[in-house]
Amino acid sequence: MAGRVVTVERRPRPRAMDTMGPLLILRGLRITARHFFRNLLGFIRREPTIATIQFPEEKQAWSPAMRGMPVLVQMDNGKERCVACGLCEWACPVDCITIYPAETADEVERYPEVFNIDMSRCMFCGFCEEACPEEAIVMSERVTIATTEWRGSLWRKQDLLMPVSELRTRLGHIRRSYERAGAPPAATGTDTAGTAGTR
Amino acid sequence: MAKITVDGTVLEVPDGSMLLPALLDHGCQVPHYCYHPKLTIDGSCRMCLVKVEGMPKLTISCNTPVRDGMVVDTRGPEVAKARQGVLELLLLNHPLDCPICDQAGECYLQDYAFEYGTREARTQEPRRKALKRVDIGPRVVLDQERCILCRRCVRFCREISETSELAVFNMGDRSVIDTFPGEPLTNDYSICTADICPVGALLSKDFHHKMRVWFLDETESICPNCSNGCNIKVGTARREVYRFLPRRNDPVNETWMCDAGRLGYRFVNEDRVRVPTVGRGATAGARPFEDAIDEAARRLGSAARADGASVGAIVSAHLTNEELFVLGRVVAGGLRTAQYDVVVRLGDADDFLIKAEKAANARGARDLGLGAGARTGALDLAGIRAAIEAGKIRALLVTGTDVWDAWGGAPEIFERLETLIVVTANAHPLTTLADVVLPGLTFAEKDGTFTNHAGRVQRIHRALDPGEQPSDGDVFLALGRRLGMEIPPGPFDPGAVFGEITRAVPRYAALAWSAIGPLGAVTAEA
Numbered sequence: 001m002a003g004r005v006v007t008v009e010r011r012p013r014p015r016a017m018d019t020m021g022p023l024l025i026l027r028g029l030r031i032t033a034r035h036f037f038r039n040l041l042g043f044i045r046r047e048p049t050i051a052t053i054q055f056p057e058e059k060q061a062w063s064p065a066m067r068g069m070p071v072l073v074q075m076d077n078g079k080e081r082c083v084a085c086g087l088c089e090w091a092c093p094v095d096c097i098t099i100y101p102a103e104t105a106d107e108v109e110r111y112p113e114v115f116n117i118d119m120s121r122c123m124f125c126g127f128c129e130e131a132c133p134e135e136a137i138v139m140s141e142r143v144t145i146a147t148t149e150w151r152g153s154l155w156r157k158q159d160l161l162m163p164v165s166e167l168r169t170r171l172g173h174i175r176r177s178y179e180r181a182g183a184p185p186a187a188t189g190t191d192t193a194g195t196a197g198t199r
Numbered sequence: 200m201a202k203i204t205v206d207g208t209v210l211e212v213p214d215g216s217m218l219l220p221a222l223l224d225h226g227c228q229v230p231h232y233c234y235h236p237k238l239t240i241d242g243s244c245r246m247c248l249v250k251v252e253g254m255p256k257l258t259i260s261c262n263t264p265v266r267d268g269m270v271v272d273t274r275g276p277e278v279a280k281a282r283q284g285v286l287e288l289l290l291l292n293h294p295l296d297c298p299i300c301d302q303a304g305e306c307y308l309q310d311y312a313f314e315y316g317t318r319e320a321r322t323q324e325p326r327r328k329a330l331k332r333v334d335i336g337p338r339v340v341l342d343q344e345r346c347i348l349c350r351r352c353v354r355f356c357r358e359i360s361e362t363s364e365l366a367v368f369n370m371g372d373r374s375v376i377d378t379f380p381g382e383p384l385t386n387d388y389s390i391c392t393a394d395i396c397p398v399g400a401l402l403s404k405d406f407h408h409k410m411r412v413w414f415l416d417e418t419e420s421i422c423p424n425c426s427n428g429c430n431i432k433v434g435t436a437r438r439e440v441y442r443f444l445p446r447r448n449d450p451v452n453e454t455w456m457c458d459a460g461r462l463g464y465r466f467v468n469e470d471r472v473r474v475p476t477v478g479r480g481a482t483a484g485a486r487p488f489e490d491a492i493d494e495a496a497r498r499l500g501s502a503a504r505a506d507g508a509s510v511g512a513i514v515s516a517h518l519t520n521e522e523l524f525v526l527g528r529v530v531a532g533g534l535r536t537a538q539y540d541v542v543v544r545l546g547d548a549d550d551f552l553i554k555a556e557k558a559a560n561a562r563g564a565r566d567l568g569l570g571a572g573a574r575t576g577a578l579d580l581a582g583i584r585a586a587i588e589a590g591k592i593r594a595l596l597v598t599g600t601d602v603w604d605a606w607g608g609a610p611e612i613f614e615r616l617e618t619l620i621v622v623t624a625n626a627h628p629l630t631t632l633a634d635v636v637l638p639g640l641t642f643a644e645k646d647g648t649f650t651n652h653a654g655r656v657q658r659i660h661r662a663l664d665p666g667e668q669p670s671d672g673d674v675f676l677a678l679g680r681r682l683g684m685e686i687p688p689g690p691f692d693p694g695a696v697f698g699e700i701t702r703a704v705p706r707y708a709a710l711a712w713s714a715i716g717p718l719g720a721v722t723a724e725a
Binding site for chain 1: 407409649
């Protein structure tokens with residue numbers, strides 16, 4: 001295909017930039033200096049005025065809608081709520097979840113013998129959480145997942161379990177969002193139920 | 200033929216047929232649970248209701264004979280509403296078990312509830328409680344809560360397996376499927392009840408909680424475990440076989456298969472030989488494929504040159520026709536021996552599907568002339584054994600490992616040999632005695648054909664990718680080339696070899712590789 005030449009009229013730079021240049025630099029410096037002294041004052045008075053958060057000593061208060069790393073909800077009896085139904089594995093667009101189901105004598109019959117998440121693949125989309133019929137996998141506030149070797153990004157079931165008490169905010173958020181969407185609430189009963197609500 | 204009008208379309212259906220099978224044969228989607236083409240009509244699920252003009256109310260199509268000029272409505276608002284009502288009743292007491300139910304993904308109740316049902320339950324009463332995880336037999340587990348009482352399993356046990364283990368107990372709301380006290384579901388076809396169960400009430404213990412069905416890739420193939428050649432679907436995931444399911448082929452296995460055949464898939468996943476080894480016992484070591492073939496050819500070739508009668512071969516009936524054909528050429532043309540025979544493990548048989556010959560291609564091996572009976576003066580299996588014991592046969596090429604049991608599992612027979620070359624897919628006591636072990640592939644990893652006991656040639660398809668590993672056919676070709684045979688270069692091509700078979704074997708002359716459909720093709724009578 002033949003190329004098409006479009007002549008673009010280039011507007012000249014405003015003359016002010018040339019003559020006022022040094023003045024503008026001074027103006028910028030004034031802003032920097034103002035913030036410096038204001039922050040210094042805040043530091044002395046112990047009333048921080050800066051937005052920088054001193055991670056990891058300080059942590060930001062996330063919105064409940066924030067999606068950190070997916071974790072498995074651990075019930076009060078120490079077991080996972082997951083029944084290894086495989087819906088998150090199916091929903092996952094990057095195939096980062098691997099589940100090997102097995103049978104248990106518990107009422108739920110089924111549990112994940114292996115539940116692996118390859119965090120080097122996970123893209124924090126939250127589809128797993130949305131697909132889960134048991135509220136068993138949720139997007140936590142955990143974001144510190146950096147690792148120095150790639151094997152460290154493979155999270156196994158024991159690493160993924162997080163007590164339900166630490167996840168109440170997110171679980172509440174999920175339920176509220178479902179209610180807003182008009183969908184029936186998930187079958188799961190209370191947070192502390194001994195078994196997942198599969199009946 | 201009768202002409203009926205279905206949703207405005209005129210269809211020609213056979214006289215005397217029931218309406219539902221006629222509709223299903225023409226691709227009409229009529230939901231149904233209790234109807235099964237190979238079982239008698241029960242009419243208990245009420246799901247296949249259709250409107251027939253002139254009839255006072257909706258009628259179940261599974262039990263309504265077709266009549267010339269019949270006008271049927273399968274989709275109208277009246278039918279849709281009735282279906283919704285039936286579904287609501289069936290779902291009234293059905294547990295919300297889908298996340299832990301193996302049937303999820305291939306469940307008629309799920310499918311129809313999505314297609315025809317309502318989204319929400321109108322009842323608030325607790326659902327009916329019944330027994331879960333009932334151990335009704337060695338291979339099947341029952342969940343009474345999930346049962347919708349279609350009675351397909353009951354009819355199967357009465358009509359197909361003719362063992363009548365299952366029955367409906369109690370009445371009305373309390374009706375449950377169960378076995379009689381002390382009489383578990385033990386028939387040889389028991390897992391078929393799990394197949395035909397439209398919901399997750401009857402489940403195979405072997406597959407229970409192993410894998411979600413939506414992760415399985417299904418490949419059409421043939422059961423490798425006996426000479427009946429039941430048509431199956433091989434369910435694979437994560438580079439493993441998870442299950443066999445029967446596939447309908449009325450002249451071969453209708454829609455059934457035996458438990459032993461169905462559970463005989465583990466050899467594909469377990470104890471595989473993946474790399475060739477050279478050397479016996481402690482001196483055995485892994486070698487590259489080329490080196491191992493060289494060593495095998497050198498040993499067999501020198502034995503054959505010294506004395507043609509000192510070389511024997513054992514032909515496995517688990518190989519495909521194409522591999523057998525190549526093997527036959529290599530043995531006759533490369534080793535120049537007539538001392539070879541087919542080994543087939545024998546087992547129990549019945550008058551339905553289970554055949555005594557426990558290998559899929561016993562008939563094929565004989566058809567291709569690999570049995571000793573096809574050649575005058577050739578030693579049969581017992582003769583080869585005697586010749587080994589007498590020291591006359593000193594080099595043996597063995598395919599498969601069935602010969603071990605055929606000769607009573609006696610290592611001393613094989614220890615007498617100067618050269619033992621084994622081509623097998625699975626590790627076995629025999630492989631520890633071999634001078635060279637060449638890995639083969641299982642039926643799940645290759646394309647080819649099996650000929651069943653009745654002479655039906657049926658295709659198997661590759662369900663698992665063997666990667667770089669050469670197939671048995673490639674092993675035989677490489678062996679033939681090393682033994683000085685004129686074999687054009689190139690990999691083993693089962694389609695091309697089948698063409699050679701049709702030219703070489705009169706019985707197969709009318710067949711063509713591309714013409715073997717999913718239901719197979721029958722060879723000519725002898």
